[in-house]
Amino acid sequence: MSQFDIYKRQHQSVEILELNGELDAHTAPVLEQHITKLIESEKYQIVVNFSSLEYISSAGLGVFMAYIEDLRERGGDIKLTNMKENVYNVFDLLGFPTLYDILDEESQAIKRFQNPSESE
Template identity: 65%
Template sequence: MLTVMKNFHINHRHSDEIEVLEISGELDAHTASKLEDSLKTLIDKNRHNIIVNCSDLEYIASAGLGVFMAYIEDVRGLGGDIKLTNMNERVYNVFDLLGFPTLYDIFDEEEEAVKQFQNSDQ
């Protein structure tokens, strides 16, 4: 039986220095372009301190990981970072299989990423 397809959504919040993308649903080769567009828009606006909160992300495929791989150098080159937070275990496992935890800041809670950005700005 097919059940209702889960879509992918992005909710954008921001404070003075930090942009938060709350991503939810399923991130695959079809939905990855949505995330890519959001990241591009932030980078174009010179907003480089980016947190991607994954608390409602239920699924990620390599196309989703590819978006992070494609933009991290640009963002870091501009003095910012993309920090990932609140992943469920299954989503984290996919990042882990590819060795992301040594290359990206991944936190359990969004507040930890916020603190990290605030500390690095001082």
């Protein structure tokens, strides 16, 4: 069975979800629950750190597809960071780099939330 965990952290107003393991149709509902909980508690600035994510399928990408508009409408965003090459390649195949803020480091994403004008 696919192994998957999420560690949740906070940096001031930014919520950080650190994904570990393999994200597929079996484990995607776990990520979805975390994101819907954050939206319900009006936390709209989310960074997802992929440094310990070994694998992703389109079921995992689907979670980001389903909630990004809701977050942006509320003035927030989901920023994606620290992807391994094989994980980035899946996002790239579907054209996500033009739709999502994908950054090398978590600190860059936090900075971008804190000083949005500086990133332009």
